[in-house]
């Protein structure tokens with residue numbers, strides 16, 4: 001049984017910059033994926049935030065011409081036999097992920113616990129090196145999963161590695177400047193639910209942000225892709241005190257913002273200024289979308305920690 005604790009969760013968040021720098025040092029000297037040879041197809045398996053991170057990585061592999069998918073570990077069926085299967089689980093204990101690999105003879109585990117049941121059954125293990133998350137919420141491990149999957153994408157496609165040190169600086173900048181932005185952001189997001197919105201290339205930011213509000217303070221929240229928003233979430237703006245946590249960068253930003261303005265919804269923008277936002281939370285290096293991807297969920301995580309500790313009243 002995992003215990004979750006809001007003060008320890010906040011301490012886990014405060015440890016992000018040091019944890020990122022230690023990971024950057026490690027990856028500078030060793031490629032954790034060097035054992036992976038050329039492959040035609042990559043299948044990621046996972047649940048929750050592990051799958052959110054995988055979705056983005058699979059998309060990047062497809063954009064580079066590879067066959068890749070991020071599958072719910074709970075899905076029926078098994079990956080085609082000529083696939084590199086990467087089962088992702090921070091704890092290495094999610095039942096659905098263990099079930100998904102139960103009859104696979106060959107798979108790689110990406111996990112924060114090298115002694116976990118998942119790692120014990122794997123052909124090879126890549127460690128997240130996120131340290132113990134004492135608060136019981138996957139936060140640093142989510143960030144490290146993104147980075148390690150980026151390292152796999154670089155290994156397979158030759159793409160630029162993740163800007164880890166810049167993400168550490170951006171994270172530190174948001175943490176130290178909390179008094180400037182956090183109280184106002186917390187006030188603005190109080191309504192009938194928090195709805196993070198992000199471009200498909202950074203969809204994990206919306207989904208993980210929403211998860212933080214559900215898992216911590218147990219506030220209704222759901223993440224949405226910016227273009228899709230006008231087809232699925234716009235409807236809620238009529239009936240709810242809708243609070244949008246907006247991650248700019250989609251070519252459909254204006255379309256969504258137009259509706260939000262018309263319906264009088266409250267918008268908090270992260271990492272960029274957008275027209276009509278009640279607040280724009282900027283951070284160091286936020287002109288780089290890959291730094292944003294690795295950093296921007298911290299806004300939701302810190303608000304969620306604050307509400308969880310102090311309540312939302």
Ligand SMILES: O=P(O)(O)OC[C@H]1O[C@](O)(CO)[C@@H](O)[C@@H]1O
Pocket residue numbers: 047048049050088089090091092093094097137138215
């Ligand atoms: O990566 P894991 O350990 O399999 O966890 C999957 C999901 O389960 C949770 O721990 C909650 O049950 C989430 O925080 C996480 O996203």
